Amino acid sequence: MTLKDKYAIVGIGYTPQGTVSDRTTLDFHLEACADAIADVGLKREDIDGLVCYRYFPPAPGEGDVTPYLVAQHLGLEPAYLAQDAN
Amino acid sequence: MSQVLSRMAGDDAVFGHFGAAAGYALAARRAMHEYNTGPDTWKHIAVGQRKWANLNPRAVMYDRPMTESDYERSPWIVEPFRLADNCLVTDGGRAFILTTAERARDLPHPVVTIMGLGMHNPAADPVAARHLTGPTGARRAGEQAFHMAGITLEDVDACEIYDCFTYTVEITLQDYGFFGPGEGEEWFRGGTIEPGGRTPVNTSGGLLSEAYQMGLTPLTEGVMQLMGRCGDHQLGPATGNIKPEIILCSDNGGILQTHSCCILRRN
Numbered sequence: 001m002t003l004k005d006k007y008a009i010v011g012i013g014y015t016p017q018g019t020v021s022d023r024t025t026l027d028f029h030l031e032a033c034a035d036a037i038a039d040v041g042l043k044r045e046d047i048d049g050l051v052c053y054r055y056f057p058p059a060p061g062e063g064d065v066t067p068y069l070v071a072q073h074l075g076l077e078p079a080y081l082a083q084d085a086n
Numbered sequence: 087m088s089q090v091l092s093r094m095a096g097d098d099a100v101f102g103h104f105g106a107a108a109g110y111a112l113a114a115r116r117a118m119h120e121y122n123t124g125p126d127t128w129k130h131i132a133v134g135q136r137k138w139a140n141l142n143p144r145a146v147m148y149d150r151p152m153t154e155s156d157y158e159r160s161p162w163i164v165e166p167f168r169l170a171d172n173c174l175v176t177d178g179g180r181a182f183i184l185t186t187a188e189r190a191r192d193l194p195h196p197v198v199t200i201m202g203l204g205m206h207n208p209a210a211d212p213v214a215a216r217h218l219t220g221p222t223g224a225r226r227a228g229e230q231a232f233h234m235a236g237i238t239l240e241d242v243d244a245c246e247i248y249d250c251f252t253y254t255v256e257i258t259l260q261d262y263g264f265f266g267p268g269e270g271e272e273w274f275r276g277g278t279i280e281p282g283g284r285t286p287v288n289t290s291g292g293l294l295s296e297a298y299q300m301g302l303t304p305l306t307e308g309v310m311q312l313m314g315r316c317g318d319h320q321l322g323p324a325t326g327n328i329k330p331e332i333i334l335c336s337d338n339g340g341i342l343q344t345h346s347c348c349i350l351r352r353n
Contacts, residue, residue, distance in 0.1 A: 002234060003200070003203065003234070004200075004201055004202065004234050004235060004236070005187055005199040005200070005201055005351065005353070006186065006187055006199070006200075007184060007185070007186060007187060007199065007200050008184070008185060008186070008187045008189075008190035008197050008198055008199045008200070008353075009182050009183070009184055009198050009200070009305075009309045009350070010183050010184070010185055010189075010190045010193045010195060010197075010198075011182065011183040011193070011195065012180070012181070012182050012183075012306045012309060012310060013179070013180065013181035013182065013183075014144065014180060015178045015179045015180070016177075016178060017144070017146065017176050017177060017178030017297040017299070018146045018176060018177065018178070018297065019177060020177040020178060023177060028177070028178055028179030029179055029181075031179060032178075032179030032180050032181035033181045035181070036181040036182055036183050037183065039183070039195075040183050040193050040194065040195070041193070041194055042183065053300060053301070053302060054300055054301075054339070
């Protein structure tokens, strides 16, 4: 069995980027995810999994950003949560 | 891995050897010793990618053109790397939605599937590594991805390469087989990777000139190009390129210690 052409990337989420003041790490996670979901016209309940990309330590004064925290803030209830290592 | 990138141990810090820039500079310096490479190769990468960024309003360097003499006047960060050889440091986020190819046909955008995937992680500590001048993990990851996709390099219409430093682009394309060691200077010369070039590379401006969203800068740009959603930097007649069907994307981590290769196709 091959995975060739079995899966598709169907939407992209962006945020403002560059030097962007007064935003937190979590804030960017939420906007990027929400924008990606909106780009495909999906609903919250369509999201079955949430994988966060490379883990970096939080910025000074911020708490850890975990996939669970991102899901909670977005009102998602994914069955699968994962965090990539850096 | 974050410890690898930021720790200061023993005498390393005294000699300025800490962080990702120094690690990749060590690899690049060794490559200069082993074969023909250096700033004369890397300037084509920095300047070529900047031309793409100048077409992309989302790029941090959108309104900042760069000539070869700008590159040559750019200040040293860690020799042999100048500022222009280093990626940006960027606030921001990026995300994508993944689903089955079947489900994708009912969704609004053109279907872009994952045609090939490969991963190879030569995880030796950089000071003990023999792979920093190639073959890096890109060699075997690329072989796996091309095997799965059932295509060759000639089928690739554009590349979106993880470009933490200019040298990373050279060594990655070299290990994928686009050219042999030391042949990069000739391969890149003459606008190969620029708008209208024969092998467009990092068409958003990449990590060097669009924004540092880690491996999602290259991967999401590959998807958007295949969907035909890239505006003024959309590959096609306006840029003097063919409309792409297959795009090769890469990501790597640590000091060339992890590598993943993803071949995308417009269905």
